[in-house]
Amino acid sequence: MADFRFPRSARPLQHTWRPLRHIRPLRFGLGTRAMKCVFVTVGTTSFDDLVACVSAHDTLQILRSLGYSRLVLQIGRGKVVPEPLSTESFALDVYRYKDSLEEDLQKADLVISHAGAGSCLETLEKRKPLVVVVNEKLMNNHQLELAKQLHKDGHLFYCTCSTLPGLLQSMDLSTLKCFPPGQPEKFSAFLDKVVGLQK
Amino acid sequence: MASVLLLAAAGAAGAALLALRLWVVLRSRAPGPRQSLSLLVVAGSGGHTTEILRLLEKLSNAYSPRHYIIADTDEMSAHKINSFELDRADRDPNTMFPEYYIHRIPRSREVRQSWLSTVVTTLYSMWLSFPLTHRVKPDLVLCNGPGTCVPICISALLLGILGIKKVIIVYVESICRVEHLSLSGKILFHLSDYFIVQWPALKEKYPKSVYLGRIV
Numbered sequence: 001m002a003d004f005r006f007p008r009s010a011r012p013l014q015h016t017w018r019p020l021r022h023i024r025p026l027r028f029g030l031g032t033r034a035m036k037c038v039f040v041t042v043g044t045t046s047f048d049d050l051v052a053c054v055s056a057h058d059t060l061q062i063l064r065s066l067g068y069s070r071l072v073l074q075i076g077r078g079k080v081v082p083e084p085l086s087t088e089s090f091a092l093d094v095y096r097y098k099d100s101l102e103e104d105l106q107k108a109d110l111v112i113s114h115a116g117a118g119s120c121l122e123t124l125e126k127r128k129p130l131v132v133v134v135n136e137k138l139m140n141n142h143q144l145e146l147a148k149q150l151h152k153d154g155h156l157f158y159c160t161c162s163t164l165p166g167l168l169q170s171m172d173l174s175t176l177k178c179f180p181p182g183q184p185e186k187f188s189a190f191l192d193k194v195v196g197l198q199k
Numbered sequence: 200m201a202s203v204l205l206l207a208a209a210g211a212a213g214a215a216l217l218a219l220r221l222w223v224v225l226r227s228r229a230p231g232p233r234q235s236l237s238l239l240v241v242a243g244s245g246g247h248t249t250e251i252l253r254l255l256e257k258l259s260n261a262y263s264p265r266h267y268i269i270a271d272t273d274e275m276s277a278h279k280i281n282s283f284e285l286d287r288a289d290r291d292p293n294t295m296f297p298e299y300y301i302h303r304i305p306r307s308r309e310v311r312q313s314w315l316s317t318v319v320t321t322l323y324s325m326w327l328s329f330p331l332t333h334r335v336k337p338d339l340v341l342c343n344g345p346g347t348c349v350p351i352c353i354s355a356l357l358l359g360i361l362g363i364k365k366v367i368i369v370y371v372e373s374i375c376r377v378e379h380l381s382l383s384g385k386i387l388f389h390l391s392d393y394f395i396v397q398w399p400a401l402k403e404k405y406p407k408s409v410y411l412g413r414i415v
Contacts, residue, residue, distance in 0.1 A: 187414040
């Protein structure tokens with residue numbers, strides 16, 4: 001069971017006082033360029049080929065040449081664990097899982113993901129440019145259906161590990177089409193009608 | 200010899216009656232209008248839970264109480280459901296205590312399990328599903344394709360066949376299914392009252408399904 005939480009009205013007051021020095025300094029002030037970040041996610045599976053490919057020297061060079069200065073890898077159960085890196089011009093972070101990938105997705109300027117439906121949809125909803133890398137070692141993976149269709153509709157780029165570096169260099173993110181949000185309200189309207197719910 | 204024939208005839212008559220009754224139950228529409236109805240949601244596991252919670256997001260409070268069924272080993276789903284319900288209660292000042300329950304049953308089919316053993320485990324979860332469904336007696340069963348939903352839906356149908364309660368079964372095929380139905384989908388296409396698909400290609404293949412666009 002999750003922790004019990006007070007209803008909003010009854011929640012105890014927190015954060016009523018906070019010293020001024022805790023106010024975060026403005027990070028992207030005039031004159032400094034925001035750090036562009038790539039987020040790689042493999043979900044709850046493992047996808048060593050992708051992790052190895054993205055963290056390879058050549059790929060890092062390409063990412064740098066495209067103006068990215070930060071690479072965050074979520075590697076799941078993978079056996080390939082790249083060395084974290086932190087220099088003036090480039091940072092590489094690695095972790096296996098987090099409760100929620102939301103924050104990392106939100107911070108990313110480009111997302112490179114496995115073909116999992118959850119990762120694809122969540123990324124597109126956040127309106128982040130997405131490259132889906134297909135795991136050729138998984139045959140008959142039904143999740144591919146969705147990634148292929150979304151690629152056909154122009155919402156994401158689609159490649160394999162071996163074609164990823166080439167794609168990164170040639171792709172034009174501005175050609176991606178915006179992904180309209182789903183409409184659960186249509187479902188509730190339909191359900192209200194068929195079960196005979198009185199308004 | 201005659202007794203064997205008699206037995207066969209009785210068996211055939213029984214089967215015909217059952218089929219007729221099934222047909223009647225599937226054809227019948229639940230009585231309306233109504234103010235509220237109890238909902239049984241088969242959350243299953245993994246991505247299915249995330250998806251079905253998104254469907255529930257816009258449902259009004261008339262769908263109450265909400266019963267969730269999850270696979271017994273699936274702590275992740277339990278966690279997601281709890282936080283979904285608490286968020287919902289938070290947003291709505293009228294609900295002090297959200298009325299929802301989480302029930303657990305064994306998985307009916309692990310990924311990549313063979314067909315034959317699937318039949319055996321499904322029968323076993325059928326054995327566990329019926330008492331649960333009978334206890335809850337929901338007005339509406341909502342599911343989107345985890346293996347667990349097949350025995351639950353059959354139990355819900357059984358309630359109708361036995362004349363205990365007509366349960367409306369609504370199946371929403373997962374957004375992942377663009378051109379092919381899942382195994383649960385193929386089975387429940389025939390047994391659900393409303394079968395919703397989310398891609399036009401599936402609507403074309405299965406004209407009897409309902410297509411409302413992308414709803415998650």
